[in-house]
Amino acid sequence: MDKKVLVTGGCGYIGSHTVVDLIENGFEVVVADNLSRSNPVVFEGIEAITGRKVENFAGDLAEPAVVSAIFEKHPDIAGIIHFAAYKMVGESVLEPYMYYRNNLNSLLNLLEACKQFGLQNFVFSSSCSVYGNADALPVNENAPIKDAESPYAHTKQIGEQIIEQCNAAYDLNYMLLRYFNPAGAHPSALIGELPIDRPQNLVPYITKTATGELEQLSIFGNDYPTEDGTCIRDYIHVMDIAAAHTAALKTMLTKPSSEWSRVYNLGAGEGKSVLEAVQTFEKINGIKLNYRFAERRAGDVIAIYGDNKKAREELNWELKYSFEDILKSAYDWEVALKEKNQ
Ligand code: UFG
Numbered sequence: 001m002d003k004k005v006l007v008t009g010g011c012g013y014i015g016s017h018t019v020v021d022l023i024e025n026g027f028e029v030v031v032a033d034n035l036s037r038s039n040p041v042v043f044e045g046i047e048a049i050t051g052r053k054v055e056n057f058a059g060d061l062a063e064p065a066v067v068s069a070i071f072e073k074h075p076d077i078a079g080i081i082h083f084a085a086y087k088m089v090g091e092s093v094l095e096p097y098m099y100y101r102n103n104l105n106s107l108l109n110l111l112e113a114c115k116q117f118g119l120q121n122f123v124f125s126s127s128c129s130v131y132g133n134a135d136a137l138p139v140n141e142n143a144p145i146k147d148a149e150s151p152y153a154h155t156k157q158i159g160e161q162i163i164e165q166c167n168a169a170y171d172l173n174y175m176l177l178r179y180f181n182p183a184g185a186h187p188s189a190l191i192g193e194l195p196i197d198r199p200q201n202l203v204p205y206i207t208k209t210a211t212g213e214l215e216q217l218s219i220f221g222n223d224y225p226t227e228d229g230t231c232i233r234d235y236i237h238v239m240d241i242a243a244a245h246t247a248a249l250k251t252m253l254t255k256p257s258s259e260w261s262r263v264y265n266l267g268a269g270e271g272k273s274v275l276e277a278v279q280t281f282e283k284i285n286g287i288k289l290n291y292r293f294a295e296r297r298a299g300d301v302i303a304i305y306g307d308n309k310k311a312r313e314e315l316n317w318e319l320k321y322s323f324e325d326i327l328k329s330a331y332d333w334e335v336a337l338k339e340k341n342q
Contacts, residue, residue, distance in 0.1 A: 003253060004028045004076055008061060008110070009083030010054065011038040013193045014125070014182055016046055017242035018081060020191065023050040025246045030074055032057040032066075033084065037196055045191035061106035064113070071117040079121035079249045082110060085155070088200055089129070089299060092152035103155035104162075111166050121252045122174040123245060124163055128234070128267065129153035130178060133301050137271070138234075140307040141178075141263045149299055164262075173257060175248050180234035180267030180306050182241045184326035185333035192333030193238075202277060203235070203326070207334035210287050217289060219274050221296035226303060230274035234267035234305035237321035237329070241266055247317040260314045267306035272323060281327045 005022055009015040010031030015038075019029050023046075031054050040056075047053055059066030061084055071077065085103045086092065092099040107124075114122060130153060131139050132146030148154035166172040183203035185192030198214070199205045208214040222229040244266050251260050272280075282289055311317055321329075 003078035004030060004074060005249060006030050006032060006070065006074070006077045006080045007083065008032045008081070008106070009038070009085065009125070011035060011040065011042045011056065012083055014179070014238060014241055015083040016042045016191050017186060017238045018083070018245045019046055019054060020049050020186065021239070021242040021246045023052050027246070027249070030055050030057070030070070030077070032059070032061060032070055034058055034060045037086065039194050039196070042191055042194065048190050049186065049188055061109055062102060064109045067109040067113045071113050071119065075117060077119055078253060079123065080110065080114070080119065081123040081125070081245055081249070082107065083125045085125065087152065089150045089152050090200060092150050093299065096151035099151045099155050104158060107159050107162060111162065111172070114172060115166070115170055120173045121249065122163065122172055123248055123252070124159060124174065124176050126160055126176045126178045127153065127156045128178050128180045128265065128304060128306055130157045130160065131304070134304060137303060138269060138305050138307040139265070141261070141265055141310055149301065173252060174262065175252060176263045177244065177248060178263065178265050178306070179241060180236055180265070180304070182238045183235050184237040184239065184321065184329040186239065187329055189329070189332045189336040192330065192337070202274060203330050206278065206281050206289065207330050209289055209291070210281070210285065210331060211334050211338050213338065215290065217278070217291040218294035219278065219291055220294055220300060222275070222293040224302050226273055228273050228275045231300055232271040232273050232303035232305065234270060235272055235277065235323060235326055236266060236268040237326045240268070240319050240321050243320070244311060244315065244317050247315040251315050261310060264311040264315065265306040265308050266311060267308050268319060268323070269306060269308045270323070271303060271305035277327065280323060281331070284324050284328050285331045
């Protein structure tokens with residue numbers, strides 16, 4: 001498929017894996033990433049895997065002129081995947097204005113420019129956090145949108161609504177993809193998750209504890225009403241998430257919107273506890289992890305996992321990677337990173 005796609009946040013974690021998958025599926029990719037939360041070394045990994053140098057616009061999408069410059073140079077963009085956003089739940093609670101300003105201004109500028117330049121096919125990086133504390137599990141796309149648990153989650157809820165309103169106003173063709181817990185790395189270990197600071201998420205914390213970069217993993221809470229007392233999440237391989245974006249774009253570009261839905265859950269469809277993640281990691285990589293049980297973390301929901309049936313059926317997408325693959329590839333990446341940095 002010889003079409004041009006703009007990937008905002010293409011140097012980030014999910015963005016970079018998606019760029020690789022798009023290129024491998026014949027798309028031409030242009031990236032817009034201001035590198036405020038990502039490392040340009042990721043472009044070397046993308047090039048090593050695909051053999052392609054990707055053009056990056058490094059300006060801030062919260063500036064309208066930056067967005068216009070991209071579309072003026074590339075008026076033939078056939079689709080946009082908008083990843084660029086801040087994503088740390090805890091930080092968003094401490095600095096809410098930063099999240100609203102960054103996440104919403106960039107979205108508004110892109111949408112306004114889409115109208116101005118007559119561009120269509122907008123894929124929005126959303127999150128299962130839009131469901132808040134879901135009443136029933138697995139949560140499906142029709143579940144009510146509850147109060148957001150954080151400003152971050154609220155920016156995703158508002159973002160979804162703004163896009164729906166643009167569709168109502170001028171027929172913007174769009175899809176909203178709600179991720180559960182993406183983890184793991186490209187099987188080559190040439191790209192993977194690269195937190196700019198101390199990681200907040202479970203899997204990178206586990207892998208950095210395993211390599212000795214961090215001393216000890218704290219498991220936040222072991223007195224929850226779950227089988228082993230720890231929280232339950234739906235971990236999905238970042239390669240499967242990436243492939244879902246390619247599948248989403250292909251669907252939008254080739255099928256009338258009457259044949260697909262606007263909103264899709266992207267999860268593995270299975271809940272795993274924090275303790276299960278730790279124990280599976282130890283088993284699959286033959287490592288003993290230094291961990292302890294700690295206090296609950298504020299804002300954590302007890303359990304969430306998603307129904308991914310709609311995405312599988314309508315996007316011609318299937319999961320290719322297991323929970324074990326996630327934990328193995330994440331560790332391989334961490335080891336490769338450590339060796340490279342030594
Ligand atoms: N956890 C620990 N120790 C750690 C880190 C995490 O025990 O050092 C636990 C958490 O308490 C939670 C589970 O591991 O129970 C998963 O936590 P993550 O931080 O990895 O993921 P979250 O489910 O909190 O958040 C993720 C994304 C968000 C997204 C959210 C949607 O990071 O961007 O899923 O639920 F919004």
